[in-house]
Amino acid sequence: MEPQTHTPRVPEGHLKNANGPVDIHAMTSYGDIVVRRLCPLNTSKETPMSDAISVEGLAITLKDQPVPPQPGRPPGVGLHVPGMAITADHVRAEPVDVRITRVEPAGEEPNGARVRAWHAVVAASMAQDLPGMAPSTPDRLHAYLTSATTLVWTAGRAGEVVGLAVLRLPAAAVTGRAQVHVHPAHRRCGIGDRLVAALISGARFHGLHTVTVAVPVGGTGDAFCLRRGLVRLRTLHHLLLSLREMHPGWLAEMVAAEHPGYHLTGTTQITPPGRDTAVPAEALLTVTAEHGRQIASCTEVLVPGGTGPRATGPRATGPRATQHDHRPAADGHHGLGLDLWIKAAMLRTLYDQHPQLTQVVTDNPEHATTLLAVNHHLGFRLHHRTNQYRLDVTGSSATN
Structure with missing residues (x-):
C-alpha cells in the first residue's frame, strides 16, 4: 500500500x-x-x-x-x-494504462499462468516489505483465494499484473479483512490507491461498514494508512519458532507438570470451506485446558496439507504451522501456568505427529505481555511487527 x-x-x-x-x-x-x-x-x-x-x-x-x-x-x-x-x-511519473479488474480465482488452475502471475506480485511485495518471510506456493495462494467468500482484484499495466487486492467477507459481521500488494517496481504510481478504491466499492456493495488491514510497522503501507486517515487498532508481534530447535524431552516435562483440577483435551479435524482463517483441507489441531466442563484456556494450530520429509540444515525451511491463542473467558484462570501448559502440549503434538513441519508462526498483540512472555520462553523469536488499521468504508471517498 x-x-x-x-x-x-x-x-x-x-x-x-x-x-x-x-x-x-x-x-x-x-x-x-x-x-x-x-x-x-x-x-x-x-x-x-x-x-x-x-x-x-x-x-x-x-x-x-x-x-x-x-x-x-x-x-x-x-x-x-x-x-x-x-x-x-x-518527483515521479503519472501512472499510465493501469487497469483494475475483478477476477474469479475459482475459474483458474491452481498452478496456472494467471495464478503464478498473482503469486509473483505477492512474492515480490513480501520480499520488499517482509524480508525473510517466504510467501506460500501458488497452489496455496489459489486455495486461500478460493476459500470462504473472497473478492479479488488485479492491477494490470502494459499487459503485466503489477498489483493484487484481496477482500475476505465475514460470515455474519460487518467488518472484512483486506490485503493489498503492489510490485515494488510499480509503486508510488497510484496503483495501490486504485486497488483500495476497488476494495471500498466491493465492501460497500456487500454491506460492510469497515475493513481491517495489517501492514508492516514503519513501511510504505504504514504511511499510506496514516495519510489516508485510517484508525490504528493495535500492533501485533509476529513470532517464529523452529521445531528443530525444540527438545521433545523438555516439552514432555512441561506437559507432565500437575495442574490440580484441570485436564488437557486435544482434537484434530479437517477445516471445512468457509473458515475465515484457514483454507480447506488444512488440519485444525486444538488443545484446551478444561476445568470441569469449562474451557479455561485454548490454543489452535492450522497445519497445511501435504506431507514430506523434515527439511535439514541450519537454514532449511519447509511447511509452517500457524498457531492461534485464545484467552480464557474468565479471569479466574489466569496466572496458573495454563498458557505454557497447553502450548507445550501442542508443540509436542506437532513435533511427534507432523514431522513435515519445520516452523510454527504465531502473533500476539503488543499489550498481551503474558502471552508474549510464554512464547519467548518456549523459543519463539520476533520476526516482524504489523500495525492493524480500520478503514470506514461507509464514509470513505475513494479515488479512481
Whole structure:
C-alpha cells in the first residue's frame, strides 16, 4: 500500500515562465507533487521559477531544479512547498494504462499462468516489505483465494499484473479483512490507491461498514494508512519458532507438570470451506485446558496439507504451522501456568505427529505481555511487527 494520491488537473500552459509550460499532475496527501516538463528545461538559467499556484488550497512554488531522467520516469523539476522539504525522489511519473479488474480465482488452475502471475506480485511485495518471510506456493495462494467468500482484484499495466487486492467477507459481521500488494517496481504510481478504491466499492456493495488491514510497522503501507486517515487498532508481534530447535524431552516435562483440577483435551479435524482463517483441507489441531466442563484456556494450530520429509540444515525451511491463542473467558484462570501448559502440549503434538513441519508462526498483540512472555520462553523469536488499521468504508471517498 502507498500514500493516497489525488489527481487534480492543471490545464497545459497554466503555469509558464521563460522555459515554457509545466503540467502539475498529482498531489499526494502529504504534499509531494508529480510534475512533468512539457518542454526542455533550460538548465543554464539561474533565475528560479517564481510562479506560485494553488492545488487544493496548497501554495506551491516551483524552482528551477533539474531532475536527471530515470528509467520509467520522464524528466522533472524539483519543488519547494512552504514548510516541507521535497526532494527529487518525490518527483515521479503519472501512472499510465493501469487497469483494475475483478477476477474469479475459482475459474483458474491452481498452478496456472494467471495464478503464478498473482503469486509473483505477492512474492515480490513480501520480499520488499517482509524480508525473510517466504510467501506460500501458488497452489496455496489459489486455495486461500478460493476459500470462504473472497473478492479479488488485479492491477494490470502494459499487459503485466503489477498489483493484487484481496477482500475476505465475514460470515455474519460487518467488518472484512483486506490485503493489498503492489510490485515494488510499480509503486508510488497510484496503483495501490486504485486497488483500495476497488476494495471500498466491493465492501460497500456487500454491506460492510469497515475493513481491517495489517501492514508492516514503519513501511510504505504504514504511511499510506496514516495519510489516508485510517484508525490504528493495535500492533501485533509476529513470532517464529523452529521445531528443530525444540527438545521433545523438555516439552514432555512441561506437559507432565500437575495442574490440580484441570485436564488437557486435544482434537484434530479437517477445516471445512468457509473458515475465515484457514483454507480447506488444512488440519485444525486444538488443545484446551478444561476445568470441569469449562474451557479455561485454548490454543489452535492450522497445519497445511501435504506431507514430506523434515527439511535439514541450519537454514532449511519447509511447511509452517500457524498457531492461534485464545484467552480464557474468565479471569479466574489466569496466572496458573495454563498458557505454557497447553502450548507445550501442542508443540509436542506437532513435533511427534507432523514431522513435515519445520516452523510454527504465531502473533500476539503488543499489550498481551503474558502471552508474549510464554512464547519467548518456549523459543519463539520476533520476526516482524504489523500495525492493524480500520478503514470506514461507509464514509470513505475513494479515488479512481
